[in-house]
Amino acid sequence: xxxxxxxxxxxxxxxxxxxxxxxxxxxxxxxxxxxxxxxxxxxxxxxxxxxxxxxxxxxxxxxxxxxxxxxxxxxxxxxxxxxxxxxxxxxxxxxxxxxxxxxxxxxxxxxxxxxxxxxxxxxxxxxxxxxxxxxxxxxxxxxxxxxxxxxxxxxxxxxxxxxxxxxxxxxxxxxxxxxxxxxxxxxxxxxxxxxxxxxxxxxxxxxxxxxxxxxxxxxxxxxxxxxxxxxxxxxxxxxxxxxxxxxxxxxxxxxxxxxxxxxxxxxxxxxxxxxxxxxxxxxxxxxxxxxxxxxxxxxxxxxxxxxxxxxxxxxxxxxxxxxxxxxxxxxxxxxxxxxxxxxxxxxxxxxxxxxxxxxxxxxxxxxxxxxxxxxxxxxxxxxxx
Amino acid sequence: xxxxxxxxxxxxxxxxxxxxxxxxxxxxxxxxxxxxxxxxxxxxxxxxxxxxxxxxxxxxxxxxxxxxxxxxxxxxxxxxxxxxxxxxxxxxxxxxxxxxxxxxxxxxxxxxxxxxxxxxxxxxxxxxxxxxxxxxxxxxxxxxxxxxxxxxxxxxxxxxxxxxxxxxxxxxxxxxxxxxxxxxxxxxxxxxxxxxxxxxxxxxxxxxxxxxxxxxxxxxxxxxxxxxxxxxxxxxxxxxxxxxxxxxxxxxxxxxxxxxxxxxxxxxxxxxxxxxxxxxxxxxxxxxxxxxxxxxxxxxxxxxxxxxxxxxxxxxxxxxxxxxxxxxxxxxxxxxxxxxxxxxxxxxxxxxxxxxxxxxxxxxxxxxxxxxxxxxxxxxxxxxx
Numbered sequence: 001x002x003x004x005x006x007x008x009x010x011x012x013x014x015x016x017x018x019x020x021x022x023x024x025x026x027x028x029x030x031x032x033x034x035x036x037x038x039x040x041x042x043x044x045x046x047x048x049x050x051x052x053x054x055x056x057x058x059x060x061x062x063x064x065x066x067x068x069x070x071x072x073x074x075x076x077x078x079x080x081x082x083x084x085x086x087x088x089x090x091x092x093x094x095x096x097x098x099x100x101x102x103x104x105x106x107x108x109x110x111x112x113x114x115x116x117x118x119x120x121x122x123x124x125x126x127x128x129x130x131x132x133x134x135x136x137x138x139x140x141x142x143x144x145x146x147x148x149x150x151x152x153x154x155x156x157x158x159x160x161x162x163x164x165x166x167x168x169x170x171x172x173x174x175x176x177x178x179x180x181x182x183x184x185x186x187x188x189x190x191x192x193x194x195x196x197x198x199x200x201x202x203x204x205x206x207x208x209x210x211x212x213x214x215x216x217x218x219x220x221x222x223x224x225x226x227x228x229x230x231x232x233x234x235x236x237x238x239x240x241x242x243x244x245x246x247x248x249x250x251x252x253x254x255x256x257x258x259x260x261x262x263x264x265x266x267x268x269x270x271x272x273x274x275x276x277x278x279x280x281x282x283x284x285x286x287x288x289x290x291x292x293x294x295x296x297x298x299x300x301x302x303x304x305x306x307x308x309x310x311x312x313x314x315x316x317x318x319x320x321x322x323x324x325x326x327x328x329x330x331x332x333x334x335x336x337x338x339x340x341x342x343x344x345x346x347x348x349x350x351x352x353x354x355x356x357x358x359x360x361x362x363x364x365x366x367x368x369x370x371x372x373x374x375x376x377x378x379x380x381x382x383x384x385x
Numbered sequence: 386x387x388x389x390x391x392x393x394x395x396x397x398x399x400x401x402x403x404x405x406x407x408x409x410x411x412x413x414x415x416x417x418x419x420x421x422x423x424x425x426x427x428x429x430x431x432x433x434x435x436x437x438x439x440x441x442x443x444x445x446x447x448x449x450x451x452x453x454x455x456x457x458x459x460x461x462x463x464x465x466x467x468x469x470x471x472x473x474x475x476x477x478x479x480x481x482x483x484x485x486x487x488x489x490x491x492x493x494x495x496x497x498x499x500x501x502x503x504x505x506x507x508x509x510x511x512x513x514x515x516x517x518x519x520x521x522x523x524x525x526x527x528x529x530x531x532x533x534x535x536x537x538x539x540x541x542x543x544x545x546x547x548x549x550x551x552x553x554x555x556x557x558x559x560x561x562x563x564x565x566x567x568x569x570x571x572x573x574x575x576x577x578x579x580x581x582x583x584x585x586x587x588x589x590x591x592x593x594x595x596x597x598x599x600x601x602x603x604x605x606x607x608x609x610x611x612x613x614x615x616x617x618x619x620x621x622x623x624x625x626x627x628x629x630x631x632x633x634x635x636x637x638x639x640x641x642x643x644x645x646x647x648x649x650x651x652x653x654x655x656x657x658x659x660x661x662x663x664x665x666x667x668x669x670x671x672x673x674x675x676x677x678x679x680x681x682x683x684x685x686x687x688x689x690x691x692x693x694x695x696x697x698x699x700x701x702x703x704x705x706x707x708x709x710x711x712x713x714x715x716x717x718x719x720x721x722x723x724x725x726x727x728x729x730x731x732x733x734x735x736x737x738x739x740x741x742x743x744x745x746x747x748x749x750x751x752x753x754x755x756x757x758x759x760x761x762x763x764x765x766x767x768x769x770x
Binding site: 001004175221253 | 386387388389390391392393394396397398399400401402403560591592593594595598599601602603605606609610622625626629630633638641642
């Protein structure tokens, strides 16, 4: 096991009816800004429940945070925070709203252009506004971690940041609030969580038995519950299991003391930035072929994955590995997420722009061994046409 | 899944060499009291490493905290904290030292007799001194939770408390520092962690798939690594896996959203208070027969435990259940911890005093269904002679 430093102070209030606890979670007397996305929370009752819980608090709103939240939009939120002297943020939505809120929380206290956070690798985040979240879409894990991703539309850049100053103080997870999610978002969420786990699990063995078994437990649960979430959208326990899986997939726990990969995410980010694919779509496209292309370096863990997650014990090693990757692809497809670039109307001419973007962002040595060169990324993209 | 509220802000620094980080973890200018036990830390180098890291800090010492830390001893520590105006505590040792430090942290700020904490169910803990820990014995999980157990020698009472004010700020876990532990403490530690997991896992199903799989992952790891920790005491990875298991066994994570039992612990506490058995010894005696006595109520989870932890799938249900319990007993014995009262020189005459103690502490409706009456506890004790 590798040395590690684990810290996660986010309080999780999980279950039906928990939104009501906002009345005591949000400090009395705070000047609150509620941040949200496209307005689905007005249809599914979340907006009304939040507002009812916050009766007696001073609340202003900032809606319209888009999927892959943009720097341009978030800078408007930061302006509003400053002009209205907001001192508590409440993100109500999915990973994009929460990521965006983290950027606002840190950016509002900076004396320089908040884009500097990316160039300075978050070192200039010395403080942030306190904030909580109400999660409506299980997927990214942002509700219980300290990272975020922001896209600058003007330059088609998608960049990430991480700082212990931007953990949510609390997050409210009510699985019943996910019943009405569109099929596409449910599928994306499950694929996103699955890929997060794989990036931390499927590298090389360091004899970290607990981390491996926790990762496998989450993967098995997603494989069992993901399809049920689509076929029986109002099964509370299914939605609860998916929601808790997605949070634990990226709250730091399964990633401590083990090597991590993240090459799939880095290539995927460029696909989103250039062609506007959903984040999970890019992961479903790239992950299987990233595993195929690096089968030798990942052989031991691929065999463990094949056996423990897919129950594959027959046939020779390469057969088992290919079967496990094929099962992964089939699972993504079962969740309604296409696994080829062609599924999204993209052809061979998309490869070079992605490669150029990776180069310009210095993403030329990715993965747990830093051996995912530009050539490897190109091969993965070509395998994924 | 049941609703839950999870919060755990303790920072974990895990691995070789982490003790050196005390120099920055402990606030500069703090008046530090280092609390420890019987002096083993002077032999295994931990004392010297801690003192070297704290060079430049003002450090006073309080040694002699005993296994099952006593109110009498801890009250002397509280006096010293007050007279020396200590404002930061550092626990260096195992669960007893850490539990004791939590009691000191809370008790030092009370205006009343700290024993009131137990009678008031911790409600009078409104603040506590900040503290960190250096863990030398993986077992109780106290290094990453907010509970503690204290024994009052004069009245032979062993009582527990819990408050979000007494989470350690940080805990340092260096597996290499456990190489020199006596066999008895290694065995006790593994049994203790195993029993903690079982109290949260082996109840009745609520379709909490992640919690079940995490619990099973920890149990499987203890079964694999526990015996190796005895046979090959300097295998770093084995000690690391055991140490991380013991922490995760009782940091709150596997217990969220599921029913919990704890009847074994309550009966065990009385055995320790009356006959001075090690905590883990009492668990090894009581747990197997507590499962046998409640086989019907726990049938579904016992079958899941038999299959997923012990790989038992053949034979009828009752055969599989008894086999799983027998394997559990054999595992405790393999760890060097006797599973009968007779192993510790106790006979039938110990039963009534334990029953009386349970009655006087109102431990008459224990377990996840509150159906472990005095009669059930008596039967379990009689089965364990």
